[in-house]
Amino acid sequence: MVTLAEVAQHAGVSASTVSYVLSGKRSISATTRQRVEQSIRQLGYHPNAGARALASSRSNIIALMIPLRTDMYVPVMMEIAIAVATTARAHGYDVLLLTGEEGPDAVRRVTGSGLADAMILMDVQLDDERLPLLRATDQPSVLIGLPADTTGLTCVDLDFTATGALCVEHLAMLGHRDIAVIGEAPAVYERHTGFAERTLDGLRARSRELGVRLLHRPCDGGYDAMALTLARILDERPGTTGFVVQNESAVEPLLALLRQQGRAVPEDVSVVAVCPEQVAVQASVRLTSVAIPAQEMGRHAVDHLIAKLDGRGTDEVVLLAPELTVRASSGPAPAAS
Template sequence: MVKITDVARRAGVSPSTVSYALSGKRPISDATRRRVQAAVHELGYRADAGRVRAGRGSKVLALAVPMRPGIHVPVMTRLAVSVVTAARAHDHDVLLLTQGDGEEGIGRVAETGLADAVIVTDVQLHDPRLPLLRSRSLPSVPIGVPAEPEGLACVDLDFRAAGELCVEHLARLGHRVVALVGSPPEVYVRRTAFARRLVEGFTSAADRHRLTSAVLPCGTGREDARALTERLLRELPALTAVVVHNEPLLDPLTDAFERLEVRIPGDLSLTAVCPAPVAAAARLPLTSVAVPSAELGARAVRLLMRKLSGAPVPGATLLPTRLTERASTAPRGV
């Protein structure tokens, strides 16, 4: 059996450095980490294999949070905090994986036994990490529902229903021309599941109510908001309602409309899909469908605990949507 001392000898470092490089518990230089990882792969080392086989496990959950373009860091931070809090309640620590594609980190966890299980975030419809998870014995829960969720215990907000619920609310208020201000373009380019599903729900409900609709991805800065408001009013002069699925843009978009003398909600109703505290604390409290980041993280941890105990788990768990009316929406023309 390959030992940690064998890996240390191959990498030219001490056994404690190997342990720190694999666990992430202390800072290690990138060059040293790469040497250790190469030695692990070459030798086929599996950390604490005897302890894992004995059923005691590492008492660590891995959380894959790839820091990609278009990722809103506060959203991921809230999710990570909820995972850590729930994991500690089950006497587990959390190992954070932040590689851009996530595959290398997940592969390392699976091969070395660094963690008992993994939670995967920012799931794409055709996510290259999922075949890796299916091929390994490492228990996993994706937060997000891919195009083919069979065999995966996924959990997410029902984003398709969220898009539908926003449009249903606006249609009841008499609005006939609506727009979705979506996530940054790169989020759609990589076919991120939650963003795509919200678009599906938005367009489906708009078509069902025979509304004129448009979907516009947008960046997250104030200049992005200014340019987008001008484009919306130019291309959709009859526009009276907007759904925003881009949390950093909420206040800048409100400011940009007001600078163009568009009154909210007198001229334009605004609805958001975001965490409830964010909507309530906006400069103009926003009608919103809540994104329950804390509940998503806690649910994912509970599902992993069930998997680790051998209990059955459901396939896909979609949390129900709830819309809260606030000051930003009103009947058309009021």
């Protein structure tokens, strides 16, 4: 293992000079710099992360807490995680992967040990246990998701309220008067994960404004659960012509069931999904959808964090504006029969 001292000796300068070449915190003459850089290359030197962290009390690591469960939005999580890792690397940071398993203790451990300089939390509950800890520490953090109380916190998320409103608007404009919402699994609502409820709020508020009837049903993923849910919906509101789906693993089953029942999409019923773009494009009917901008959220979160670490940056809530893309699954409501 090559050390700074060895590089210094090889280049015929002092250790501190090498350090300054590396960090750029003091000016170094061009000739010296080149000599040092060449020695670094020749010796294949890599600064020791531990020593660096100890001396500078900066680890150059960002902690990313992902949820343990995989009952929803796995591809979204993955995309965010990858975007976070990539963006962080571009800023010279590495990413430490923590699962929700440890809960609040993970926050204590990370802040206490100096393992990471900052944290990104995903899957934030409305009243998350970790929030008081985040407020108490001076380590920067960014939430992906929105808790109930955001004071003193920085959050990035899709504007799910606007998303819900947008979906209703689209369907209402097409003449649909009876809309069913196929939501996440019941467990997601029980857990008080904000996004599901916020979408619902947006859906409800806007449909009230537009005079549209709305029926919301949570739904576990998979074909069987969807079949049950759909049956209940059509039983209760036979006139339903519009569907809003916020559950990746219910999308394809829904389409299959509608097909099976002889309800054509989009001629008889329209479907709008809230899902990653890939799902919308790959579905058996290309779906009109509001995309979940996973990558953008990840990138945003890291950029904010870096800004905070650099002393710029403030606490704020960034809600990304939803964009509805019209594809082949939505069209004018059929004339009332």
